[in-house]
Amino acid sequence: MRYLTFALAKGRLAGKAMDLLARLGVSCEEFYEPDTRRLIFTDEKNGFRFFLAKASDVPTYVEYGAADIGIVGRDTILEEGRRIYEVLDLEMGKCRMCVCGPESSRELLQRRQLIRVATKYPVIAKDYFYNRRQQTVEIIKLNGSVELAPLVGLSEVIVDIVETGTTLRENGLSVLEEICPLSARMVVNEVSMKMENERIKTLIRRLREQIRSERI
Ligand code: PRP
Numbered sequence: 001m002r003y004l005t006f007a008l009a010k011g012r013l014a015g016k017a018m019d020l021l022a023r024l025g026v027s028c029e030e031f032y033e034p035d036t037r038r039l040i041f042t043d044e045k046n047g048f049r050f051f052l053a054k055a056s057d058v059p060t061y062v063e064y065g066a067a068d069i070g071i072v073g074r075d076t077i078l079e080e081g082r083r084i085y086e087v088l089d090l091e092m093g094k095c096r097m098c099v100c101g102p103e104s105s106r107e108l109l110q111r112r113q114l115i116r117v118a119t120k121y122p123v124i125a126k127d128y129f130y131n132r133r134q135q136t137v138e139i140i141k142l143n144g145s146v147e148l149a150p151l152v153g154l155s156e157v158i159v160d161i162v163e164t165g166t167t168l169r170e171n172g173l174s175v176l177e178e179i180c181p182l183s184a185r186m187v188v189n190e191v192s193m194k195m196e197n198e199r200i201k202t203l204i205r206r207l208r209e210q211i212r213s214e215r216i
Contacts, residue, residue, distance in 0.1 A: 001047040004192075004199055007067035009055035009076065013184050016092050017071045018050070024206050059084055059187065068192035069200070074182045075161060079123045085193055088186040088204055091211055097124060099177040100168055101150050101157035106176050108156055118142050118149030119159040128159065128179050147171050 008014040018031050026048060031041045041050045053061055055072055059082035062070040070084070075097060077086060099109065099117075108115050118140045119125045129137045140155055147167055149155040161182065162168060162175055186207070188200060 002196075003042070003047050003049040004069065004196060004203075005067045006048060006050045007053050007058045007061040007070045007072075008050055009058050009070075009072040009184075010052040011055070013055075013071065013073065013093050014052055017090065017184065020090065020092070020207070020210065021048075024210055056080060062187050062189050065189045065191055068189050068196060069203075070187040071184060072187065074180075074185050075121060075124070077185060077187060078127075078180075079121050081123060083190065085188045085190060086185050087188050087200075088207060090184040090186060090207070091215070093182075093184040095161050095163040095182050096175075097121070097159065097179040097182055098162045098175045099128070099157050099159055099179065100147075100162065100173050100175055101155075102172060103174055105150065105156045109176055113156075114138065115157060116140055116155035117157055117159055118146055118155035120144065120146055121159055124179065125159040147173060 008017055018028065026043050026046055028041045028043045028050060030036065030038060031050065039051055042048070051067070055076045056079070058070040058072040059077060059080040061067040062084045063082040071090065073093060105115070112135050114136060116138045117125050117129065120142055122139050122141045125139050129135050140149070142149060146158045146160045149158055150173065151171060157176060159179065168174060186204070193200060
């Protein structure tokens with residue numbers, strides 16, 4: 001039997017996704033070995049193979065078929081815009097993509113001023129401001145700690161992920177507008193969906209049942 005290969009966004013999400021799969025009978029002890037530097041893990045019983053990748057690379061591995069399946073946040077899926085099928089909401093890692101800033105920026109936003117927007121997500125920010133709000137802004141791409149930007153005068157607002165809101169609160173920033181809800185999603189390569197249809201459909205059905213049973 002050919003391995004079904006999964007690309008997991010490394011970090012908290014990978015651990016949660018593996019725990020969910022473990023509750024479906026996927027056994028991958030190697031994954032839980034502390035301090036392992038190993039990149040690929042196998043579950044011989046089910047014929048599954050897992051690897052950890054940087055979140056933004058997961059849709060790339062899936063589009064090219066190096067992974068049949070990916071588990072990654074909707075933020076990354078939207079930002080990367082790859083040709084992949086999004087098949088299931090795993091209902092974990094729930095958060096929101098928001099426009100945030102100091103309260104003083106609220107008026108600039110409403111008055112449609114030419115403001116600067118700092119973000120790790122230029123595609124999402126551009127789509128929101130240009131297509132949904134039909135407002136011209138200057139987008140500044142950053143790679144992390146985006147909340148710094150309005151504090152030091154790089155931008156008036158940011159587009160970023162808000163989970164608990166702690167980072168914003170501790171830095172005197174607020175949610176000014178909500179762009180969209182986010183959570184972890186399962187994505188599938190277009191060819192794999194045809195070639196491994198039975199196995200992938202069975203997996204989706206079992207995951208959906210498991211998620212539903214844990215919800216209530
Ligand atoms: C994310 C996000 C916010 C923070 C939101 O950052 O970019 O900074 O989490 O979480 P909260 O609402 O619970 O405070 P991440 O930890 O991924 O770090 P980074 O921004 O430096 O990449």
